[in-house]
Amino acid sequence: VIDIRKLYAVSDHFTFDPGFTSTASCESALTFIDGDEGILLHRGYSIEELSEQSSFMEVSYLLLNGELPNKAQLDHFSHTISRHTMLHEQLATFYRGFRRDAHPMAIMCGVVGALSAFYHDSTDISDPTHRMISSHRLIAKMPTIAAMAYKYSVGQPFVYPDNSLSYTGNFLRMTFGVPAEEYVVNPVIERAMDRIFILHADHEQNASTSTVRLAGSSGANPFACIAAGIACLWGPAHGGANEAALNMLREIGTPDRIPHYIERAKDKNDPFRLMGFGHRVYKNYDPRASVMQKTVREVLTELNITDPIFDVAMQLEEMALNDSYFIEKKLFPNVDFYSGIILSAIGFPTEMFTVLFALSRTVGWVAQWNEMISDPAQKIGRPRQLYTGPNQRPYPGLAQR
């Protein structure tokens, strides 16, 4: 009979690190975060500069290829992506299997996973050309899939991509075009949306990216891996937080109710947390939250919307940042704190927020997946555990139990 406890005492050691708070699972050249200083760099470029001066297509190229594109490279890349925006007609019928009130993230998990049934060449992951085609397909089709999930939920006809528009303009038209032929893209909203995509493009080894890498480490096809990432992103502690943050702000409703919610967040007997606050890595202001806050102003001004929730958010942030609990625990607004206000102002229902996150993060996921597969040191991901169950024991017959 094995004495498991003794076995642990003498076996090779491994790190016990629940939640991987201090364990690096890979080497990566994509994204650098300094959580104490509030710094986020993609391939060496700061998120502030990228979100101010770049476009989502440029950032996608950068993440996938390592360098910013020149004009010809950008044109070629954008053209390549636009060639892949269509969905197979049979996938449109796939949507009809979902209930109208299905959460769009449920549809995203299903439809993205189902892409592997249409692109058999994607299963040859050893070929870099095939890997890049799959990556382009995913980046290109996500806006179409996301817009169709929205259209399905509101009972409107699907809108086909118009590839004369930008990546983001095309997405806005496919989502809000009723009728699509008359839809005119507002350049301020297009720019704000593009910036939101940039801000969510990659964030090193977060839960969903680690899920994509873990799924991919077994050799699973990229569509299945990205579907796994989408499933992980759905959780309220991750991508679902922007939906939860906006719901929380609406529930608070007026600034006079903020102190009550701050007290609740501090009460250890109350499971309530300030949604959109805190981050595993940032122990200083999330640099994406500052850009997001600025973008809220631009969008509300452009659309001539006075949203009282924005005042609640600003005052909540100020009160929390001056509260000793939040100061000591280094809890600052994260990217999700303000994004819900912008997305809601643009017209997205809250259920679509995480879908938009998935759309933008797809480029990070495929870039990380490609990086992992190209790494000669790549192995199947296989964490260990500390077993806490019973020692080996004799099996009792049914009558003895």
Ligand code: ACO
């Ligand atoms: N409100 C109140 N207290 C909080 C909050 C919060 N939002 N976040 C953390 N804390 C407290 C915890 O209760 C804990 O207190 P304790 O030390 O007394 O036990 C301490 O701060 C540390 O929190 P952990 O949960 O251990 O930190 P972790 O790094 O595991 O969690 C997380 C990070 C999940 C983001 C957390 O801060 C949280 O739940 N925030 C709200 C959800 C959210 O906004 N998620 C979006 C993350 S960003 C993204 O995915 C894009």
